[in-house]
Amino acid sequence: MNDAIEPTTLAAQAETEFMAGNFAGAVLLADRARAAGDDAALVTRAHALLLSGDYGGAAQSAFTAQHLDPTLSAAPYLLAAAAGRLQLADASGAPITQEGLLAEARRLHPEAYARHAHLYGPTDRPFDAYGHVDGVALERALRQGRFRAEDYYQAIAAVARRDADWAALLKRAGATALTPFTLTPAEIETMGRQGPWLVYWTMQVNTDLVIEAILGAARRYYAGWLVQRAPAAAVPYPQVLLAIASQSYLNEFIGEETGTETALADRLAERLANGDRLDDAELLVLGSYRDLGGIAGADRIDRAALGPTALQFLAMTIDDAADRQRIAKDIATVTRLPAGASQEVRAFYEATPYPRWHQFARPPTADRSFDEIIAADAAYLLPGSQPVGEPTEVLVAGCGTGSAIVPVLSYRGARITAFDLSLTSLAYARQRLTALGHDEIRYVHGDLLAIADMGARFDLVECTGVLHHLDDPWPGVAALAGVLKTGGRAMLSVYSRPFRQMMAPFMEASRKMVAQTPGTVTAKVRAARRDLIRQRLAGAQSGFLFKGSDLFTTSGFRDLLLHPVERPMTVTEFAQGCARHGLKCLGLMPTNADQARLLAERGRPADMAAEIAFWSQAEAQQPLLFSTMICLLFEKVG
Numbered sequence: 001m002n003d004a005i006e007p008t009t010l011a012a013q014a015e016t017e018f019m020a021g022n023f024a025g026a027v028l029l030a031d032r033a034r035a036a037g038d039d040a041a042l043v044t045r046a047h048a049l050l051l052s053g054d055y056g057g058a059a060q061s062a063f064t065a066q067h068l069d070p071t072l073s074a075a076p077y078l079l080a081a082a083a084g085r086l087q088l089a090d091a092s093g094a095p096i097t098q099e100g101l102l103a104e105a106r107r108l109h110p111e112a113y114a115r116h117a118h119l120y121g122p123t124d125r126p127f128d129a130y131g132h133v134d135g136v137a138l139e140r141a142l143r144q145g146r147f148r149a150e151d152y153y154q155a156i157a158a159v160a161r162r163d164a165d166w167a168a169l170l171k172r173a174g175a176t177a178l179t180p181f182t183l184t185p186a187e188i189e190t191m192g193r194q195g196p197w198l199v200y201w202t203m204q205v206n207t208d209l210v211i212e213a214i215l216g217a218a219r220r221y222y223a224g225w226l227v228q229r230a231p232a233a234a235v236p237y238p239q240v241l242l243a244i245a246s247q248s249y250l251n252e253f254i255g256e257e258t259g260t261e262t263a264l265a266d267r268l269a270e271r272l273a274n275g276d277r278l279d280d281a282e283l284l285v286l287g288s289y290r291d292l293g294g295i296a297g298a299d300r301i302d303r304a305a306l307g308p309t310a311l312q313f314l315a316m317t318i319d320d321a322a323d324r325q326r327i328a329k330d331i332a333t334v335t336r337l338p339a340g341a342s343q344e345v346r347a348f349y350e351a352t353p354y355p356r357w358h359q360f361a362r363p364p365t366a367d368r369s370f371d372e373i374i375a376a377d378a379a380y381l382l383p384g385s386q387p388v389g390e391p392t393e394v395l396v397a398g399c400g401t402g403s404a405i406v407p408v409l410s411y412r413g414a415r416i417t418a419f420d421l422s423l424t425s426l427a428y429a430r431q432r433l434t435a436l437g438h439d440e441i442r443y444v445h446g447d448l449l450a451i452a453d454m455g456a457r458f459d460l461v462e463c464t465g466v467l468h469h470l471d472d473p474w475p476g477v478a479a480l481a482g483v484l485k486t487g488g489r490a491m492l493s494v495y496s497r498p499f500r501q502m503m504a505p506f507m508e509a510s511r512k513m514v515a516q517t518p519g520t521v522t523a524k525v526r527a528a529r530r531d532l533i534r535q536r537l538a539g540a541q542s543g544f545l546f547k548g549s550d551l552f553t554t555s556g557f558r559d560l561l562l563h564p565v566e567r568p569m570t571v572t573e574f575a576q577g578c579a580r581h582g583l584k585c586l587g588l589m590p591t592n593a594d595q596a597r598l599l600a601e602r603g604r605p606a607d608m609a610a611e612i613a614f615w616s617q618a619e620a621q622q623p624l625l626f627s628t629m630i631c632l633l634f635e636k637v638g
């Protein structure tokens with residue numbers, strides 16, 4: 001590590017280590033940042049110590065942070081959380097209680113209470129999957145890294161790692177790789193202890209092959225249990241079965257199943273279709289293998305006889321899907337609809353809306369404007385000639401299923417229009433965002449090539465992962481630039497060609513497998529994925545494919561490897577092409593930690609042509625740097 005690193009870089013590294021669950025590393029880096037003069041690093045130190053169980057150390061760091069810099073709003077909350085675990089007394093011998101410290105923290109920083117509320121509360125309540133992730137860090141991840149569920153995944157993994165039985169189970173699953181293995185009742189009990197994981201698996205897609213092996217084994221365990229159970233036996237650890245069923249639904253049943261499992265699922269589906277009454281366990285096991293909503297007879301399930309676990313599962317599957325169909329009917333089509341390639345793309349996303357997600361525990365709070373966020377969090381960008389201002393009319397073009405809207409929720413004064421070509425995706429977005437408490441967003445259906453038909457103008461346009469799926473991206477850029485006010489900003493992300501060239505052999509192999517495999521889309525995708533996993537186990541340099549969540553859902557797999565239209569470009573082509581449509585580049589927005597690190601080293605660009613040349617060269621030399629796309633920020637000029 002370089003000793004001459006700026007304190008802020010050290011603090012950022014400490015934060016990264018914290019988010020990755022490396023608390024000892026976070027403390028070490030925070031100490032160095034502190035030694036270099038960054039008091040704010042004490043907050044990371046306090047949080048890392050708190051989660052390591054060193055309450056005394058955490059209280060001390062939080063106390064020091066609070067006194068050195070009273071503007072650090074997290075400090076008094078961390079102090080209250082840590083001190084609440086200790087028996088403290090004041091100079092007169094009176095006990096210092098958590099309630100007292102918390103009240104003081106709320107008095108000092110009322111605006112920050114919601115962000116830190118997860119640090120309190122009775123320990124016997126159901127786990128909040130994000131309970132161990134600092135709200136401030138979460139918001140930073142939302143704003144800077146765009147949204148990446150994987151960040152929270154790591155934090156939860158760090159909590160789980162402290163359970164020795166879970167660690168042993170992970171090791172066993174890792175050793176068996178993807179060959180089916182069997183779980184013991186004691187191991188199901190170990191899974192039952194993983195509160196944060198269980199919640200996470202009902203909300204977000206698992207992105208780890210080893211955990212996928214455990215989930216697959218647990219699913220088989222319940223299938224086997226069902227076949228052999230004694231009459232009227234209660235489901236062991238029903239919350240584990242619920243998590244498995246929810247995860248299977250969320251990942252669109254991408255996990256492998258054995259012939260015995262397929263036969264059991266087919267038998268149960270047939271009984272449901274014939275009008276037989278399935279009990280809770282049968283419904284949950286069937287729901288772990290098949291989309292209940294797709295089975296005739298599912299709408300006639302007699303719910304009066306079902307318990308809460310099965311009812312919760314039916315609500316998040318059958319009822320949610322029915323609700324989305326109703327929502328879709330209310331979304332207006334505001335442009336002409338497409339001819340040509342867009343029609344094929346539309347059918348693609350109507351069939352498998354992307355990306356899949358269910359819930360975030362904590363939506364971001366809108367306490368800063370877009371201008372303030374950019375000035376503070378992305379100071380390496382060239383400033384635009386004028387602020388965007390508030391209220392900010394924001395267009396999320398090609399919003400998909402809505403996780404791309406989540407970061408925009410943190411812009412104060414944002415009036416959001418969510419636009420997409422796929423009605424199914426829009427309904428998914430609206431349902432999920434409404435569940436987060438956001439019912440103010442306007443959802444509209446249309447083709448971005450004809451977006452001028454809407455007759456609206458925007459201060460900010462965000463468009464991620466869409467332009468490269470147009471037959472020709474440039475009319476799309478022209479259409480977006482056309483609805484942007486002069487001085488407005490566009491944040492656009494596209495596929496990088498050198499990276500997509502690395503993908504080409506894997507795409508070709510997947511297409512071949514899909515063509516050869518009979519049956520449903522799921523069966524085809526599973527076969528193609530199995531082939532990629534085998535290639536990887538045989539030593540293929542394909543680790544990058546398994547990063548992120550795309551390879552872990554059927555829609556993600558299709559989006560990444562089986563898309564009908566793909567027009568990637570280089571950084572230079574992207575910047576120059578946009579310039580031809582009046583979009584002046586203000587700089588690169590990092591979409592991964594490696595880009596962010598390089599940016600931090602470079603600082604604010606003086607000359608955009610040199611900047612673009614730098615990133616283009618980096619892209620050519622290390623295509624993986626842009627595996628998470630090229631995201632540039634533009635200002636509309638002229």
Ligand SMILES: C[S@@+](CC[C@H](N)C(=O)[O-])C[C@H]1O[C@@H](n2cnc3c(N)ncnc32)[C@H](O)[C@@H]1O
Nearest residue numbers: 349398399400404420421422447448464465466
């Ligand atoms: C890869 S997804 C990205 C979704 C979202 N932006 C995100 O990052 O999660 C691409 C989305 O663009 C939409 N799309 C593709 N072509 C479009 C067009 N011509 N007009 C509007 N939306 C389009 C698709 O329906 C799909 O939801």
